Amino acid sequence: ILQLLFEMVTRRCIGFDSTKSRQLRDKFDALFSGLFSFPIYFPGTPFYRCMQARKNVQKILRDTLAERLSTPGKKHGDLLDVIVQELQGEGPLISESFAVDLVSTLLFSSVFTLSGIIAVAFKSLHDNPDVVHALQKENPAMLKDRKGGCSGLTWEEYKSLTFTNQVTNEIIRISNAVVGIFRRTLTDVQVNGYTIPAGWQVIVNPMAVHLNEELFEDPLKFNPWRWLDESKRSTMLKNFLPFGAGIRACPAAEFVKLFVTLTLHILVMEYRWEEIKGADAFRSADVMFPLGYHIRLRTQDDKIN
Ligand code: HEM
Known part of the structure; x- marks a missing residue:
């Protein structure tokens, strides 16, 4: 379910195909596994891996946004179109780094919650x-x-x-x-x-x-x-x-x-x-x-x- 939802959400929000979605998901998985860990920032600890994964997620999203900003005429029918339009309009209300934070929060908060809830739904109905x-x-x-x-x-x-x-x-x-x-x-x-x-x-x-x-x-x-x-x-x-x-x-x-x-x-x-x-x-x-x-x-x- 998680994979299905992640693919759907990344396609609708940032226009990713299955391969790119899978790569981004791997980074999110690494981030998620160290999310509730003791905060020791040292190579090898779960917290360190989580922080590295966070950097990787942000890099992928920053690069995707930069690519879109360089070709503003090309529309993809997704959330990034709206963000690019806002960033390139007069007096944008958001900055590029806010946009990257916004998209990563949205991907994280939507997929990792809904997939768990649907798994619990199937299990509860089965039982x-x-x-x-x-x-x-x-x-x-x-x-x-x-x-x-x-x-x-x-x-x-x-x-x-x-x-x-x-x-x-x-x-x-x-x-x-x-x-x-x-x-x-x-x-x-x-x-x-x-x-x-x-x-x-x-x-x-x-x-x-x-x-x-x-x-x-x-x-x-x-x-x-x-x-x-x-x-x-x-x-x-x-x-x-x-x-x-x-x-x-x-x-x-x-x-x-x-x-x-x-x-x-x-x-x-x-x-x-x-x-x-x-x-x-x-x-x-x-x-x-x-x-x-x-x-x-x-x-x-x-x-x-
Ligand atoms: C089972 C599903 C979900 C649960 C239980 C859930 C629960 C929560 C909770 C407890 C918070 C923090 C609220 C607070 O601090 O008072 C939150 C924040 C948030 N959620 Fe959800 N959420 C779910 C699904 C989603 C989905 C599907 C999306 C997006 C489509 C989403 C987007 C957000 C965002 C953007 C915030 C941050 C809001 C802010 O900081 O102002 N959530 N969610």
Whole structure:
């Protein structure tokens, strides 16, 4: 899934073909593996490798941007076209180094979160056939009620998929794709009798909240129906912070929910799938599949032997 998404996003954002995308992905993999490491900047340490990978990613993106800036007339129909237009317009609001940072943040924050969440979705559905049955009831029923033929899914139809949207919430809650939300205290802050001094770095771990049994009953259980319980729903929603909070909250929060719900919709309407290998998952901060998670996906009319 990661490779598929990475190829799609690099094509749409920076016009890369599969080969170039693969090369960039290798650099991102190296960056990712040292992301949460002890910060010793010395050859051979994970942190050092991560910093080298970061430089390599930035170099590839800087070179790509420079190439595009030298041929501004040539359009590729991607995000870089828009960036080049901004940089070469009158009084650009961004600089070249900001553009490189922007693109690398976008590639990183979109692909490495969504791919994990979709893997957790497949695994959770596989382990909970009752959830699949409920999805298989709601989604065709919604399409049956549709007036006016087979258009794409409308916003109202998407919103009407109550259960499917609860499955989406539960997938997002259980997967905790982002392991830390970073803030700095501007003044002394009191929390549960402790003082966090001004200027300290604070890391909020969404998993600690999403798997807290006082807020989410039986928190390790994948249970989309929990979101139906009106008496607990508002407390759960108040403590549901997969996308952070405040002005730096994830700008893609609604897109992510739509993406997951649409994936579920298409999956149960058109496909069947089997687990092949890699069913062992463990949780450190987010959910990990040490051997990868492998499925065989087929259209519904393709017979399984
Ligand atoms: C499961 C999917 C995702 C999760 C759980 C997630 C979560 C987060 C979180 C927790 C933050 C930090 C928010 C804060 O500091 O309050 C963040 C920031 C960000 N996310 Fe996402 N994200 C996801 C997918 C995406 C996608 C698909 C994109 C892009 C298409 C994206 C783009 C960004 C960007 C650009 C920021 C930085 C915002 C800023 O600093 O102002 N995210 N995300």
